[in-house]
Amino acid sequence: MGSEVSSAVGEPVISSSGLVKRFADFEAVRGIDFQVRRGEAFGFLGPNGAGKSSTMRMVSCMSPRTGGDLRVLGMDPDTHGPAIRARIGLVPQEDNLDRELTVRQNLHVYGRYFGLTRKQVRAKAVELIEFARLTDRADHEVEPLSGGMKRRLTIARALVNDPEVLLLDEPTTGLDPQARHLLWEKLFALKQRGVTLIITTHYMDEAEQLCDRLVVMDAGKIVDEGSPAELIARHVTREVLELRFSPGDQHNAVDAVLDLADRVEVLPDRLLLYTADGDKAAACAHDRGVRPTSTLVRRSTLEDVFLRLTGRTLVD
Amino acid sequence: MTATVEQPIAVATGVVVRPWRAVLLRIEGQWTWYRRHWTASLLSSGLQPVLFLAAMGIGFGSQVRPGPLTGGEPYLAYVAPTILVSGLITIAVAEAGLPVLSGFKWKQDYWAVASSPVTPGQLFTAELLWITLRLVLGAALYLVVTALVGGWTSPGALLVAPIAILTGAACATPVMAFAATTKGDGHAFAAVNRFVVMPMTLFAGTFFPVDRLPEVVRPLAWISPLWHGNELARGVALGGLRLWPALGHVAVLLGLLAFGLVLGRRCFRRRLVV
Numbered sequence: 001m002g003s004e005v006s007s008a009v010g011e012p013v014i015s016s017s018g019l020v021k022r023f024a025d026f027e028a029v030r031g032i033d034f035q036v037r038r039g040e041a042f043g044f045l046g047p048n049g050a051g052k053s054s055t056m057r058m059v060s061c062m063s064p065r066t067g068g069d070l071r072v073l074g075m076d077p078d079t080h081g082p083a084i085r086a087r088i089g090l091v092p093q094e095d096n097l098d099r100e101l102t103v104r105q106n107l108h109v110y111g112r113y114f115g116l117t118r119k120q121v122r123a124k125a126v127e128l129i130e131f132a133r134l135t136d137r138a139d140h141e142v143e144p145l146s147g148g149m150k151r152r153l154t155i156a157r158a159l160v161n162d163p164e165v166l167l168l169d170e171p172t173t174g175l176d177p178q179a180r181h182l183l184w185e186k187l188f189a190l191k192q193r194g195v196t197l198i199i200t201t202h203y204m205d206e207a208e209q210l211c212d213r214l215v216v217m218d219a220g221k222i223v224d225e226g227s228p229a230e231l232i233a234r235h236v237t238r239e240v241l242e243l244r245f246s247p248g249d250q251h252n253a254v255d256a257v258l259d260l261a262d263r264v265e266v267l268p269d270r271l272l273l274y275t276a277d278g279d280k281a282a283a284c285a286h287d288r289g290v291r292p293t294s295t296l297v298r299r300s301t302l303e304d305v306f307l308r309l310t311g312r313t314l315v316d
Numbered sequence: 317m318t319a320t321v322e323q324p325i326a327v328a329t330g331v332v333v334r335p336w337r338a339v340l341l342r343i344e345g346q347w348t349w350y351r352r353h354w355t356a357s358l359l360s361s362g363l364q365p366v367l368f369l370a371a372m373g374i375g376f377g378s379q380v381r382p383g384p385l386t387g388g389e390p391y392l393a394y395v396a397p398t399i400l401v402s403g404l405i406t407i408a409v410a411e412a413g414l415p416v417l418s419g420f421k422w423k424q425d426y427w428a429v430a431s432s433p434v435t436p437g438q439l440f441t442a443e444l445l446w447i448t449l450r451l452v453l454g455a456a457l458y459l460v461v462t463a464l465v466g467g468w469t470s471p472g473a474l475l476v477a478p479i480a481i482l483t484g485a486a487c488a489t490p491v492m493a494f495a496a497t498t499k500g501d502g503h504a505f506a507a508v509n510r511f512v513v514m515p516m517t518l519f520a521g522t523f524f525p526v527d528r529l530p531e532v533v534r535p536l537a538w539i540s541p542l543w544h545g546n547e548l549a550r551g552v553a554l555g556g557l558r559l560w561p562a563l564g565h566v567a568v569l570l571g572l573l574a575f576g577l578v579l580g581r582r583c584f585r586r587r588l589v590v
């Protein structure tokens with residue numbers, strides 16, 4: 001039957017309701033509800049200051065909540081912090097490796113904090129060094145390693161206790177494309193092994209690649225939730241037609257194209273036409289005498305959803 | 317019934333370790349670091365009291381005649397116990413300052429520990445014990461060197477080391493608490509050295525008796541932990557220590573240690589759990 005196993009696979013490993021985090025006079029998280037099921041890859045998307053990292057810190061039991069309810073692996077982080085941390089892995093935004101130790105020593109030392117025996121950490125380190133593709137550097141100090149190598153080691157270190165839930169706070173920020181793709185591959189492999197992944201990111205391609213389900217956060221609240229495809233279907237059209245102009249000229253063309261799309265967005269150097277059929281809209285615009293300097297038809301992405309939901313204003 | 321049965325389930329191997337084991341594991345981590353970097357560390361901290369002994373006890377001391385103020389002892393024997401106390405305070409305060417701030421701010425390894433089952437309070441205790449172990453090492457080195465140059469005149473000298481270590485650890489705790497609350501780059505530690513440690517070293521009875529100071533500033537010496545440590549250390553090394561004052565000095569040092577422990581654990585928690 002396997003009914004026990006199947007019930008375990010779908011059960012929520014994290015659930016929150018009305019979760020609030022307040023710092024002095026600033027409310028970083030303003031009452032959010034979400035559930036993460038065992039084995040899924042769940043994303044928190046949002047601009048800087050949306051409350052993603054504060055949420056992650058509460059889930060990883062490093063920050064007590066101000067209000068609402070939160071359960072991680074069925075336990076309350078306020079009272080069972082160490083027990084929860086023993087079973088999860090945390091990849092912080094900034095690498096906090098011991099740069100004066102070797103790659104291997106970083107894994108040994110950290111693994112011991114999780115109650116692993118010396119024999120266990122030695123074996124685990126060999127496995128993780130291979131996983132992180134750092135075999136050549138295993139006994140080198142961490143300091144001179146590249147950003148991508150340090151990031152992989154940070155992720156490997158978070159896996160030392162075979163966590164059931166791996167929390168990754170902006171895992172690929174600052175990495176080059178090769179390093180990012182290698183990391184995605186590693187994260188996908190973990191998911192295959194049944195590890196629940198929780199990822200914060202402001203890279204839309206990353207969220208589309210990795211997440212089964214995600215929430216979009218803005219100003220401390222969840223503004224929508226769903227799979228990447230669902231969110232795209234709900235908030236934007238299938239395609240986007242970009243008409244580029246010399247800055248200023250785009251305003252003259254707005255009236256002519258307004259009825260060609262579900263929605264038209266005016267940017268400083270272009271018009272974005274959200275439409276089911278970009279090529280057809282482009283042909284119509286041309287027939288009406290609209291002459292942009294260049295035209296581009298592309299698929300809608302999560303980025304369009306993101307900008308729709310959280311606006312184009314720069315948040316710092 | 318469902319299609320998800322095939323999916324494997326991850327089972328974590330991590331467990332919560334008992335509090336004292338957590339402390340020992342952190343010390344083990346520090347030892348791993350120390351094994352790689354011990355030479356620089358030993359040169360900068362362990363040898364410092366020995367250099368003071370050479371300069372003040374032997375060099376300067378050769379010009380000082382034994383008299384009533386030194387209890388009739390050679391100056392080397394007079395300052396040997398107190399130079400250890402003062403030297404260990406200097407090491408303890410230095411180790412409790414910037415390195416602790418670095419754990420939060422630059423090295424950031426405290427954050428890594430805080431994301432493991434080890435708690436901030438356990439981390440604090442481990443860091444304090446680690447500093448204390450370094451003091452033990454410094455004291456052992458000093459004990460041997462001083463014995464070789466004839467600085468000890470009685471077996472009571474063996475008690476000098478625990479007194480000096482207690483004084484050093486007691487001074488370390490409030491500085492660790494202060495480091496945990498420091499948000500800036502730690503310039504305040506230079507001020508601590510300049511305005512607290514240095515005057516204390518010079519005037520709290522290490523090199524000459526406190527009753528040589530003008531009456532108005534003597535209370536400043538009496539409230540310094542170094543003076544209490546000095547009184548005890550010189551008392552056991554040269555004799556003449558009376559019971560009640562001795563208990564008073566020990567109580568002051570233990571009180572400072574306890575105060576710093578409570579404060580430090582709280583400050584570590586407030587810095588790491590926000």
